[in-house]
Amino acid sequence: MDFQREMKNKQDGINDILKKFMPEEDDDSFTPQKKLYKAMNYSLQAGGKRLRPMLMEESFIFLGGKGRRILEPFMAAIELIHTYSLVHDDLPAIDNDEYRRGMKTTHIVYGEAMGILAGDALLNYAFEVAASAFDYAKDADEMKRVAKAMQLLTKKPGIHGMIGGQVVDVETVGKPASFKILDFIYRMKTSALIECSLMIGALLAGADEATILEMESIGRDVGIAFQIQDDILDMTGSFETLGKPIHSDEKNNKTTYAALLGLVKSKKDVQSLSDAALNKLKNIKKHGENPFLPMLIEKLVYRDT
Numbered sequence: 001m002d003f004q005r006e007m008k009n010k011q012d013g014i015n016d017i018l019k020k021f022m023p024e025e026d027d028d029s030f031t032p033q034k035k036l037y038k039a040m041n042y043s044l045q046a047g048g049k050r051l052r053p054m055l056m057e058e059s060f061i062f063l064g065g066k067g068r069r070i071l072e073p074f075m076a077a078i079e080l081i082h083t084y085s086l087v088h089d090d091l092p093a094i095d096n097d098e099y100r101r102g103m104k105t106t107h108i109v110y111g112e113a114m115g116i117l118a119g120d121a122l123l124n125y126a127f128e129v130a131a132s133a134f135d136y137a138k139d140a141d142e143m144k145r146v147a148k149a150m151q152l153l154t155k156k157p158g159i160h161g162m163i164g165g166q167v168v169d170v171e172t173v174g175k176p177a178s179f180k181i182l183d184f185i186y187r188m189k190t191s192a193l194i195e196c197s198l199m200i201g202a203l204l205a206g207a208d209e210a211t212i213l214e215m216e217s218i219g220r221d222v223g224i225a226f227q228i229q230d231d232i233l234d235m236t237g238s239f240e241t242l243g244k245p246i247h248s249d250e251k252n253n254k255t256t257y258a259a260l261l262g263l264v265k266s267k268k269d270v271q272s273l274s275d276a277a278l279n280k281l282k283n284i285k286k287h288g289e290n291p292f293l294p295m296l297i298e299k300l301v302y303r304d305t
Contacts, residue, residue, distance in 0.1 A: 003295055007049075010057070010292075014050040014075060021076040021129045034139060039110045039118035040125070043087050051300055052078045052197040053171065058293040060202025061214060063284075069136040074149055074200050077130035081157050082193055084122035085166070091115055127153070141206075149200045156196035159183070165189030169254075177255035183224070186257070190230075191223025214284055218277045218297075225273035225301045228266050231258035249254035274301045 001109035022044065023037045024226040031037070060071055090105040091112065098108050107115025130153055137143040155161060167189025174180060196216040207215070235258055258266040278294055 001291060001295070002297060003292075006292060007296075007299075010054055011050050014053050014057075014079070017053070017072050017076050018044060018079060020190070021132075023075070023125075024263045029096070035110070035114065036117060036121055039106055039114050040121055042109060043106045043118055043122065044083050046103045046106075048079075048083075050079060050148045050301070051296075052082050052193055055194060055219075055293075056197040056201040058290060058296060059198045060199075062204045062290040062293045063205035063207045063211065064140045064201050065205030070142060070146055071135045071204050073131075073133040073136075074128050074153065074204070077126040077153060078197055078200070080126035080129065080163075081153075084119040084126070085157070085162060087115055087119040087122065089166075091119075093115060096287045108207065123157075131182055142225030145204050145206070149203050152196055152199055152203070156192045156199075156252040160301065161188055161196070165192065173254055175255075175259070179260065182260065185205060186224045187220060191220045193227065195219030196221040211284060218280050221277035221280070222297055222301060225277070228257045228270050228273075229301060229303065231256040232263060232266055232270070235259075235263065253297075270301060274298060277301075 020043055025034060027039045030128045056075050057068070057071065065071065086100060087106045088226050089095050090100055091107055094229075095111060097105055099105060105115070110118065119292060129151075130150060132142065132144045133149070137146050154280065157163065159270070165185045169189055172185070177185075195216045198219040199212050202212045202215045234256070257269075261269075274297070277297055281294055281297070
């Protein structure tokens with residue numbers, strides 16, 4: 001398999017899904033809030049690997065899911081939620097970043113107020129899009145799966161997940177953070193959406209509860225490894241490869257895993273977490289042939305951008 005070509009094909013497919021669900025900017029109707037649509041679309045179209053919807057789709061395929069009609073709204077929704085979190089992360093009150101994926105951040109282009117509102121709109125619209133999956137459910141069982149997927153989509157990004165981790169992350173800026181606190185932040189702020197993606201893919205494929213929980217565990221390993229690798233890249237990468245400022249954690253006086261434990265230990269832990277995730281995946285009774293999922297997990301953990 002040519003991984004890079006397959007990855008590009010899958011990204012293009014996800015971008016087509018996103019275009020299908022995003023609000024139109026150029027219709028002739030009376031739409032005074034059209035600037036908000038532009039800011040939302042700008043934020044969403046500013047590149048990105050589309051990893052979370054891709055993980056959702058690959059989990060669905062891996063566990064024997066058939067058809068994508070009820071899956072696509074959730075694929076779009078998870079990327080909308082991820083994008084909103086980045087828009088708000090970049091705001092002056094949090095990371096105060098001017099570049100994201102090599103482009104000016106949303107609040108730099110549209111102003112701080114519109115940056116806040118665009119993030120709010122992306123989050124709210126994510127649930128509007130996800131709820132449209134109810135229209136595609138063909139029987140009572142699919143309706144139940146969609147309802148459970150909605151529960152996951154509301155919980156994992158919220159106070160018991162991503163936002164909870166972000167709160168602790170903000171509160172520790174300028175203060176020494178223990179390993180226990182860092183582990184909490186990484187599990188919540190980064191892992192939660194990755195866990196959510198794998199779990200929803202499994203759930204909509206009809207997997208049993210034990211398998212869904214195992215996918216959650218895999219997502220946690222992958223998410224923590226992903227964030228540690230992000231720390232490593234912030235210390236060793238360049239603006240040209242990353243598309244965003246380097247040493248931003250140091251600039252913002254944030255304790256990171258790599259700063260606390262060093263690069264050597266960090267790289268070893270990325271390896272062990274990745275190995276753990278892949279071993280768990282091997283032990284799951286799969287229902288479809290999908291060699292791409294383990295390759296995707298390995299590649300995203302060891303990425304250089």
